Amino acid sequence: MADKFDVIVIGAGPGGYVAAIRAAQMGLKTACVEKWIGKEGKVVFGGTCLNVGCIPSKALLEASHKFVEAKHDFDDLGIQASDVQMDVEKMIARKDKIVKNLTGGIAGLFKANGVTGIEGTGKVTGGKQVEVTDQDGKATTYEADNIIIAAGSVPVEIPPTPLTDDIIVDSTGALEFTETPKRLGVIGAGVIGLELGSVWNRLGSEVTVLEAMDSFLPMVDGAIAKETQKLLKKQGLDIKLGARVTGSEVKDGEVTVKYSDGDNDQEMTFDKLIVCVGRKPYTQGVVGDGVGVETDERGFIQVDDQCRTSVPSVYAIGDCVRGPMLAHKASEEGVMVADIIAGHKAEMNYDAIPNVIYTFPEVAWVGMTEQDAKAKGIEVKTGAFPFAASGRAMANNATEGQAKIIADAETDRVLGVHIVGQHAGEMIAQGVIALEFGSSAEDLALTCYAHPTMSEAVHEAALAVEGHAIHMA
Numbered sequence: 001m002a003d004k005f006d007v008i009v010i011g012a013g014p015g016g017y018v019a020a021i022r023a024a025q026m027g028l029k030t031a032c033v034e035k036w037i038g039k040e041g042k043v044v045f046g047g048t049c050l051n052v053g054c055i056p057s058k059a060l061l062e063a064s065h066k067f068v069e070a071k072h073d074f075d076d077l078g079i080q081a082s083d084v085q086m087d088v089e090k091m092i093a094r095k096d097k098i099v100k101n102l103t104g105g106i107a108g109l110f111k112a113n114g115v116t117g118i119e120g121t122g123k124v125t126g127g128k129q130v131e132v133t134d135q136d137g138k139a140t141t142y143e144a145d146n147i148i149i150a151a152g153s154v155p156v157e158i159p160p161t162p163l164t165d166d167i168i169v170d171s172t173g174a175l176e177f178t179e180t181p182k183r184l185g186v187i188g189a190g191v192i193g194l195e196l197g198s199v200w201n202r203l204g205s206e207v208t209v210l211e212a213m214d215s216f217l218p219m220v221d222g223a224i225a226k227e228t229q230k231l232l233k234k235q236g237l238d239i240k241l242g243a244r245v246t247g248s249e250v251k252d253g254e255v256t257v258k259y260s261d262g263d264n265d266q267e268m269t270f271d272k273l274i275v276c277v278g279r280k281p282y283t284q285g286v287v288g289d290g291v292g293v294e295t296d297e298r299g300f301i302q303v304d305d306q307c308r309t310s311v312p313s314v315y316a317i318g319d320c321v322r323g324p325m326l327a328h329k330a331s332e333e334g335v336m337v338a339d340i341i342a343g344h345k346a347e348m349n350y351d352a353i354p355n356v357i358y359t360f361p362e363v364a365w366v367g368m369t370e371q372d373a374k375a376k377g378i379e380v381k382t383g384a385f386p387f388a389a390s391g392r393a394m395a396n397n398a399t400e401g402q403a404k405i406i407a408d409a410e411t412d413r414v415l416g417v418h419i420v421g422q423h424a425g426e427m428i429a430q431g432v433i434a435l436e437f438g439s440s441a442e443d444l445a446l447t448c449y450a451h452p453t454m455s456e457a458v459h460e461a462a463l464a465v466e467g468h469a470i471h472m473a
């Protein structure tokens with residue numbers, strides 16, 4: 001038997017590495033087990049988020065957005081930039097460098113906080129036991145008073161479009177294209193599909209997004225979703241709703257996708273196809289037989305509101321449990337669980353988790369949509385403000401979009417904030433704080449905002465709840 005720990009965390013994504021650091025900061029002897037093999041053939045920390053998720057996708061979104069701005073928008077600003085070209089390989093190399101810096105940084109954070117990083121595949125073999133198998137197949141068993149499973153998730157594959165090496169790819173493959181595909185198909189108009197579709201659309205691909213559902217972004221307020229769809233269409237994304245993919249054929253370096261649009265069978269041919277139909281928990285084999293940790297039929301580890309599993313000393317957090325698959329949700333659960341293990345009282349407010357789609361403009365939201373509230377029988381009042389009326393948005397050359405606030409008609413309490421517009425992902429923090437502090441729309445309306453800022457749209461939307469927006473006729 002090897003070392004004994006107070007806490008062993010399985011998985012070093014944003015759930016696991018944050019939980020491990022917090023536990024160590026609370027004075028607990030902590031280890032974190034990770035098996036992810038990076039591009040250089042060595043184990044790296046950071047999970048999906050740092051290696052193939054949040055960060056690399058944002059590196060490509062930023063580069064491609066700057067390219068479009070330089071190519072199409074600079075002229076408006078009086079900047080002359082002729083013959084703007086994108087070097088795709090250089091863009092990918094920059095993304096890889098950022099990933100390397102960040103994943104290497106986690107190892108530094110572990111060292112600084114006294115977390116023991118263990119390389120290998122972890123398996124819970126008892127309520128207080130973790131077996132780790134290293135790359136050479138050698139197994140070592142560690143004891144721990146508490147175990148946190150943070151095994152994350154992997155992309156869902158669908159039978160009609162089995163992945164190939166380089167034509168039908170998942171989100172990870174779409175971060176590695178070395179040249180811009182001429183015709184790109186994306187299956188799934190969710191967050192990841194829209195982001196990756198945007199990257200390659202900006203670089204010149206003709207992008208078609210096939211979405212099985214009839215509604216676009218149903219989790220976003222209807223008015224904001226409608227405007228987003230219009231803006232993305234204007235940029236060239238051909239989003240086909242109600243398009244259920246039924247098959248595919250790869251031939252001569254291209255893929256023909258068959259889909260049904262409800263009335264007819266259709267087909268389209270692409271040079272590359274990205275399958276972005278969601279992610280599933282990565283929990284197979286993480287818990288040994290007979291340990292007693294329960295999973296549901298989809299593989300999610302079952303937990304209560306404080307991430308306790310059915311075995312008292314075992315917790316689970318992040319993408320491998322219920323709730324939105326988001327890095328910040330995973331991290332906050334990690335902090336909560338580490339605090340609980342350290343003997344503190346801790347909980348999370350699952351009603352105040354922000355969501356962002358990093359398209360241009362960004363879409364961000366927290367809390368209820370107007371439609372959600374009405375479906376729950378809550379009477380609401382709403383206020384919206386278009387960026388077209390914002391002085392800062394005009395100065396920024398970013399007048400598309402709007403901010404919308406949904407408040408309880410009786411109490412004025414803010415129930416939701418939904419925004420489409422430049423920097424919506426930054427602005428949404430105001431909505432999160434409003435929900436977290438139980439603010440009224442009037443609290444936001446009576447707050448002094450800096451001028452000129454994009455955030456003033458949130459202020460004006462709050463004023464608009466009572467019909468008193470200043471800069472709107």
Ligand code: FAD
Nearest residue numbers: 011013014015047048049053054122152318319325326327
């Ligand atoms: P993961 O990050 O998946 O980490 C789990 C880790 O556990 C992995 O490193 C895995 O190797 C390890 N592991 C699993 N099993 C074992 C085992 N048995 N032994 C040892 N190690 C194991 N979220 C956002 O909030 N914002 C974004 O902008 C965003 N963009 C995204 C873009 C893309 C393209 C993708 C794919 C995802 C994106 N996400 C985003 C989602 C985000 O990446 C995840 O929600 C987040 O990484 C979940 O964190 P986690 O710690 O639960 O799991």
